[in-house]
Every structure is written in C-alpha cells, then in structure tokens.
Amino acid sequence: MTKYEQLATDIIAKVGGRDNIIGLTHCVTRLRFKLKDEGIADTAGLKSMDGVVTVMQSAGQYQVVIGNHVPDVFAEVMRVGKLDSSTNAEPAKKMTFGERVIDLISGIMMPALSVMCAGGIIKGLAVILMVTGLLTDKSGAYILLDAIGDACFYFFPIVIGFNAAKKFNMTPFLGLIIGAALVHPNINGVDLNFWGMNFNASYSSTILPVIVMVALAAPLERWLKTVIPDVVKTFLVPMLTLVIIVPIGFMLIGPAANLISLVLTQGIEALMGFSPILAGIILGATWQLLVMFGVHMMLVMMAMIPLAAGNPTAMLTPIVWVSFAQTAVVVAIWLKSKDKKLKGIALPAWISGIFGVTEPAIYGVTLPRMKMFVISCIGGGLAGGVCGLLGMQTYRMGGMGLFAIPGMLSTDNAGRDLLYAGICLAVAIIPSFIAAYVMYQDDPIVDGIEDAAIPSAPRLERDTVLISPMSGQLVPLRDVEDGAFAEGALGQGIALDPSDGRVVAPADATIMTVFPTKHAIGLITDSGAEVLIHLGMDTVQLNGEHFDINVKAEQHVKAGDLLATIDIEAIRKAGYSMVTPIVVTNTADYLDVIAELTGDAQIKAGEPLLTLIAENQEATEVNAHAVSE
Template sequence: MGKYEQLAKDIIKNVGGKENVLSLTHCVTRLRFQLKDEGKANTDVLKNMDGVVTVMQTAGQYQVVIGNHVPDVFKDVCEVAGISGGEGSGEKVKRKFSEAALDIISGIFMPSIGILCASGILKGVNIILDMAGLIPAASGLGQILAGAADAMFWFFPIILGFNAFKKLGGNPYLGMTLGAALCYPALQGVNLNVLGFNVNATYTSTMLPILVMSFIAVPMEKWLNKVVPDVVKTFVVPAVVLFVCVPVGFCLIGPAANEVGAIINNVIQGAYGFSPIVAGILLGFLWQLLVMVGCHVLVVLPMMMGLMAGEPQPLMAVVAFPSFVQTGAVFAIWLKSKNKKLKTIALPAWISGIFGVTEPAIYGVTLPNGKQFILTCVGAGVIGGLSVLLGVSQFTMGGMGVFALPAMIDPANGSGSIISAVIVAVAAIVIGFIIAFVTYKDKKEAVIENKEEKLVKGREVICSPLNGNVLPLSEAKDDAFAQGLLGNGVAIDPADGKVVSPVDGTVMTLFPTKHAIGLVSDNGAEILIHLGMDTVKLDGKYFEAHVKQGDKVKKGDVLVTCDVEAIKAEGYSMITPVIVTNTADYLDVVEMASGTVKAGDDIISCLN
C-alpha cells in the first residue's frame, strides 16, 4: 500500500463504498468513477477532503480531481477497493447513450494516453538529436531509439485490443491477440486471395478496426462461455473467437473501418478548410471548459485517428496552447497580488501549468476570480487563431505544456512548424500575463481600523472554537489547507481540547472519527473545523462528540472534546484549521485575530 492509503479509504467510503463503483480509470489529474448511484456519494465531504481539489459530475462520470499525483492515489484506491483499474462491482446500471459512450471511450483510451504522449515526445527528441548531429537517425542507436518511439504507434491495435476487451468485460489477452493478428507483419500491404476475393490492407497504427472487432468479439466470447462446457472453455472459446473474428475482421470489418476513419478525417479537414482561423479561435476558447467537464477526449479522438494515419493535425496543435495562457495569467497574479494565501496557491499553479497541468491554476486561481477565467479563455481563443494563422501542426502524439512542442516538429522540415509553435507558446504566455496584469485586482477588504480591532462592513463574524494561539493558515502542515484550496481561514494551536460552536447554525457533517466537524451558520457560512493533522488515523481515539449530524447549535455550545496531550504523545500535530469552505461565495474572507485567543473571540470575517 502506498502513502495515500488513508486518502484512498476516505475516497472509496465517500463515493458510496466499493460496491457502488462500477468502474474506475484516471487521467492526468482526476479519478474517473462510474458509480451505480451517484446519490450515494458524499460530494460535499469529498470536496472538502484533504488531498481532493474538487469534484466534477459530468456525462455519467463522477470525477474526483486530485492533482499531479493522481497515478499514485489511483493505485491505492484500486488496492483499497480490491479492484483493478477499469473494473468495479461488475453490476450494470442504465445510463443515457451519450454517458455510456463517453465512459467506454474514456475507459479504452485513457489507460494508454500517457505512454502515447511519451512516445510522441521521444519522436520529437529523436528528430532534434538527428538535426543536431548528436545521434544520427541512420546510426544504430538512432534506429533503436526510433523503434522505442514508434513501437506504441505501430502496434497500437494490440494495446487497444487489450483495453477494449478489459473495458467491455472480455478477456483482455484475447483482445491483445486479435490486435496482434491485425498487425502480423506478413499480412501488411500484400495481396491476399481469400475465397476468391482480393484483400490488401494495412492495420498497423490504426484504431477503428480493432475497436469494431472488439465490439463484435466480446459478445461472442461471452456467449461461448455460457454454452461451451467448463472443462474445455479455457482454450476452445478463444480458439473459436480467433478463428471467426480474425478473418472477418481482416477482410471485412477492417477495410470498412479504415474507410470510415478516412471519411471522418476528411470531414474534419473539410470543416477546418471552411474557415481555419475561426475553427482555431473556437477550439482555443472552449478547450479549458471541455477539460473542466472531462469531455475533451471526444474532441481529441478523431484527431488522434488522423495522426495515426500520418495526417498532420493543426487543431491538435491548437489545444496545446491554452495551458500557456493560463500559466502566463497565474504568473502575473502571483507577481501582482498582495494576498499571501493567493500567492501561496499561485506559485505551484503556474509552475505545474508550464507542464500542461492547469487544474490547480483553474480551480485555485482563475476560476474563483471568475473574470480572470473568462479572460484566459478569450486569450486562448486568440492564440488558437494565431496558431492556425502561422501554420502550426502536430505530427504525432505529444505531451502537455512544453512537452507538447516536440510533437510539432515536422519530420520533413524540422525548423518550420516548431519555430512557429515556440512563437505561439511564448505569445500565449505573454497574452495571459498582460491580460491578468492589467485587469487583476485583489479583492477589497472594506476594513476600517478602530484601535486594535478590525471592524468590517457587511460581514459575518466567525468566533474561535478553541482557546489557543491563532496562526496563519499557511502554517498548517498540509498543502490542501496551507494553500487555501479548501477555503480561507486561520489555524489554531489549541490550549485545551474543548471545541465549541463558532456560530449559531447547524451541524452538517460530523466525521465518524470525530476529528473534523462541518457547520453551516444561520447566515450561510460553511465552516470546517479540522482537529489536528492526520488525526483521522486515530479512528476516533481520544475524541468524544457531544452533538450529532443535523443538530442545531448556538455559539458556544460544546461540539467535541479531545485529549490534546494524548494525541500529541501519539506523534500528531494538533494545529487545527478553521476555514470557510464556501469562500468563493463572499467578497473576501479575512483574518481578524492573531496571537492568544479565547473560545468565542472573533477570528474571521466573511465580507458580503
């Protein structure tokens, strides 16, 4: 088990338990669940959970946004739930066709996207090394590196066969074998006389033929498993599937699927040819929105088919540049803002944005400042048009951010498209920077100094739930709290273990471990009190609850008591974040106190 074991357990619990998980995959920053009943998921709890950025529910997928380390979290979630990626309870649930289609497409393609991108990057690096004379393409090492870069693309039907069978409930090794049969070297591009018909086809670097074959072969395999005796089904079923599906797929399905792929590519190229610049502007403007709702794979898939067919894709290049606009904007906000919490969030956000991971920038910086997100989308639209105008194309799969640029090297004219691509990337950063630097302003706190107190107009005041010392939230030893990803507030180093209500309101969440409690004030402030760091691991030891979920409470009512010294003796920090989780609903949320406070003293103001 990895270091995210507890986070994995909390995620599984709050998506409704492992029995509620039909399937699970992941992309670059998010876990993509298909749940039997999304109503069983505790979305608010997940959104406020340490280590979770946010939750998105779209197109039949329940997406838990984690961040750059999602592969590690994914492994622990799979181990905790006792499932393999892509698998789940095995139960079926009725869904809309569009939702089912998106789930199937994501489940088939997402597992291999990372390696496809890595292969594309390596292809670009090989071209650069050859152009620089460091490792000539004709040299032995150059040919080996070319094989490493091309292998994934050349034998992609094998990878897709495995993924498709696994997603559709078949034997993935049978799917892999079907893909390998399509790629069999002696059958590629040669004239074959099959029952009096001439067949000449090539299936290396294709996608549709193996996908269509999988949708036929998996139901056949399932039916055969029902009718063939158990004593022989292990080898008879795959033998029958191969005997039937390989000839039919090679001679009938494959040529038809390749033709459909060519038609789709021609349609895309035709639409692009109708107004290339308009197409670039629209795609650039919409791209971050598509990423947010998780539907971008549907847009990219036809372009991937074009790349596999050896067709340069100018619109594939367009989608690489919105991340640079976000990066430039967040960098400007980081420089310009005097808000320490925002600067703490913006610094890692613009760094990760350089490498194409923009969720921290979107959810942590630009989206909470609504206008900034809209302006970055506009800037991305301008850059999309510029990319098309300068003739930038993508020639192979690539990575994200700066790692996308090698994929824009034209193998036939290396210095052409890549120079334009670098110009567009720099322009994207500059445009994003200028937009934010000119338009961004820190939110006004509307504060009037009156002796030692800060009196705020139009405010809701939140009192301290503890006796102790008030510290900046950045001192919490947890990035989700310290960076303000879960909301603004303060941290308290408690003098004792008596926790009282900081407002008149309702207990909305009381964790079973009693280490955290969520309240909603009568005026609408959503408050989370998280007692200590990683104290969830104590499983309720040393904690006692005096209220239950749904209780109405008055300011000063005892909520929880705990043995502070015993918890510290176990090796846990008792630094307690007190945060307003719906910070985005307010003009600002500001600290009102520092140093020693007593329970009931004013510590936070929410500006309306």
C-alpha cells in the first residue's frame, strides 16, 4: 500500500463514492470535488480523518483541505478511484440489485427534494387559506398558489428526465425534453392512433415511465454518437434519439402501466368485496410503491367515478393514512438524529408530509434507509386495515394529507367518522413513530477533529522574521473569506489586500511549489519555515490568467527577490477578491507566530511582517500583536 492509498480510499468513500464524483481538480492546499449531490457526502466524517485539515463548500465545489502534500493525495485519489478528466468512475462498491434500484431512485430524486418540499408546503398553505375562508377555490390568488405548488408534481417527468439523464450519463437536456414530451397537452391523456391501433396514456405526475425511457435512450445516444458523422452529429443524435424513444415509450410503457393499474384496481375491488380489512392492509402497505412506479392513477380514476356521481367509495380511504405513517417516521428521525444535514432535509419533508406530499420524505429520508421505509409501509398497512375494519368511506374529494379527512365525514354521522379518523391517525402515527425512534441510528462517525497530517520540518533552533511579500493593507487572518484560512487550519499568519501587483520573497528561501494555475507559491526558508502565499480568493478558477510567475520549483531566492507580477485590477474586475493570506504551514514547530503590525495597518513590500518564535526561544519582549488575538 502506498503512503496515501488508505487516505485516498477513505476520501472517495466519504464524498459519496466514485459514482458521486463529477470532476476533481486540486489547488495548492485542497482537493476540489464537483459532486452530483453534496448532501450525501459525510462532511463530519471527513473532518475527523487523519490527513484532512477541514472541508469547505464554496464556489460550487466540495473542497477537502489537505495541506502542502495535496498533489500526492490528488494523484492517489485519481489512481484509487480510477478517475480521469473526461469520464466518471464506476460505482465504488458492488451493489445488490435492490441496492442499485435504491441508489438509482435516490440519485434521481435527491436533487429535486428542495422544490418538492416547497411545492408540498405551498399546496398545503393554499388549502389552509381556502378552508379558513380567506380564499375561495375560484379566486385568482388561490389558483395561482395552487399552480405554483402543483407545478413540480404535474411536470415531474421533466424534472425526473433531467436528473435521470445525468444519472445515466446522457445529455441532461435530452432527458428533460423526453419528460416534457410526455406531459405535452396534445398527447397527454388523449387518444392517438398509430397504424390502426389506439393508444391513450397519461404521464403527468409519474416517475417510472420517464426513467425507463431515459434508461433506453442513454445507450442509444451513445451508440448514435459513434456512427453519425461529426459534421451532423450535433443535431442528428438528439433528433434520432427523440424520434425513436418517445414513440416507443408512449406506445409501450404508458399502456403497460395502465394495464397494471387496471389489474390492480380490479383486484382491489374484488378484495374489498371479500375482506375490507385485508384490502385496507394491502392498499396501505403498498400504496407508496404504487405511487413510486406510477401505477396508482387508475385506482384514483376508478374511485372518482362514484364520487362524481355523489356516491361514497372505500377505495381511497385506506391510503389517506399512509402519509401520516411516513411523516411519523421522518419526525422520529428528525428528533433522534444528530446529523445536521439529515435534520435539514427531514424538517421540511415532514412538514410537507402533513399536507400529503411525501416524496421528499421518501426519497430524501426513508428510502435510502430501507428499514425506515419498511416501517412506514407497515404503519400505513396497519392504519389501512383498521380503516377497513371500521368501514370508513370517502364521500367527496378533498385535499391531501390532513385535508383529506373532511372528505370522509358523512352528513349523518360526522362525529362518528371524525372519531374513526382519529383512531386511524393514532394507528398510523404512534407505532410508526415508536418503531422508527427505537430502531433508528445515525451512521457512526468519529467525534472531534484531529490535527492535520501535514509533513513538517524538524524543531527549529532560532527565530525567523518574514518580510511582507506585497504592499497593501493588512487583514486579520480571521477575517479572510475562506474558512480554511480564517480558522487557522492551514497555519497561523496574516493576510493583506495588495495595492500593487509585485510579489517578492519573504525571506531567503527555496521555492517548493509554483502551482500550475499560478495563484499560489510555497516556499521553505533557509531557517526551516514553510510559507504559503495564496494570491487572492478562489483565483484558481482563473487558470493562470493575469498572473506572471518569475520563479520555478527548487529555485533558491533571496529576501526581496521578485517572485511574481499580477494584474490585481483585472482580477478584481473578474469578480475575485485579491485578499492574500500569508501563512506558516508548519506553525506547530514554533512557540508563536507574531504579527509586527496590527491587522488593519498599511505595509510596504520588504517591511517586517511576521516573527516566528522558535521553541528554544523565550518571547519576552515582544511589542507586536499576536496573530491569534
């Protein structure tokens, strides 16, 4: 095993696995990941690892701060992860079929969780405003609010198509168009005649059909790219993909889903005639699966026929309690978990669940933790069985979740029906909450943050004075807009906002590193101090533009020698801060690192900047300000 192999392996695992890595670069101190979903990365676990200084999430990047030896760690991560600059890696571990299904569904759904939560809550608020009489269902405000809340769900195939395309390594906007075609009003839910055969399918609010179609489209797109000439590839590949996949999907997948729904509906009707209790258990326990696979709409449509005629039906009643079982599980996880990211997902998910919108709870919280999802299904089945035992019926279409209950109150026995509803609520919520609270455990992480494993020089024998490498206004390190520097994770020092673009050597030293993007220079002074000069914030993204470096690695320089010239005005116009940290990365080898001037003073290049007190020295007469103050 190489020196950094285990570190690289652990980093890949904790950023969510190779399948979660879109891209990876590095700067002079940190690995800069682009992840599909930062929410599944184990940030706390990474921070607690030996060899990791800290983790920063900035500028659209997931940054794992390593220290001076980041090039070696980067190379090992690329080797261990079998990553390259153009392709994503294979999954980090061999998964079972069930694990692959969950990974696929979660990976497709997770990016849409926030808007799903928002949509569910908005729909619930709209119903509250209508029920309280503040709005009517005919008012423009209610219609607009309902449309905003419903848009994410009605047009869900568009969202899912985009996310699924990314998951299947296909052009994302091609997946989006496939989803958009499925919900186009001219073909959605209308009769279409193909070669003498009639097809009618409705895809709004569905999930599985567009996933299957994108799964078929992805290899087709890749194959077309290999056989179509480059001169026409740009438009012919997406055109042929759409022309082939959408008709096949519309004519085969939709009718198949409708057939499955019809069989299920007829089976449930027969089961209800035989045993309402058993039918309620089956409906309550499987409803979330039916919704996930998009085969539930036939049941809803069948139930609407008697309701439209003013007759009650028992077909919808058992499924109302499922959202409460799911919500109870999420509340238990929210209360028990110490994972801040999970709690941040769970809070809006259970609020949305109260209003009957459980997709955020399912895909963001319980489905990735299969035991919790099973508990919610069992809770829904228990409540559905009790609902069947009590003979509850739906008399009118209501809202979802809490607002579905008024639709179950009859005019003759509203009090009895309300009592029955309370019993079903209790059966759905209490066992689900208790089981989830008792059985849920956070994934184990190591508490605390260890010191960074950064190679350092031997204990030093004398003090070192560093001169300022630039002219400008000093800035306390704690005020730098980068947590790794501000928290001292990379070492103590100071920063400055330069007034000109000349950068000089802070001491007699040997150049250790000149980063390819020219935004950072590392030196080791003749006395053993390791110094990092980081030119600006996030300037790595400029890829060397506006930087002119005058030295190279292993070159020896004298204090005051010109290291670089930079165009600070051009960099600022490009939207980047030029605040430049100067830190001693082997701070642990010194008793103290002391600033010669206060943090907001003006300084000229060449003037004394920092004094590094060696361990065998007594810092007795120091009239300067300690950097840590």
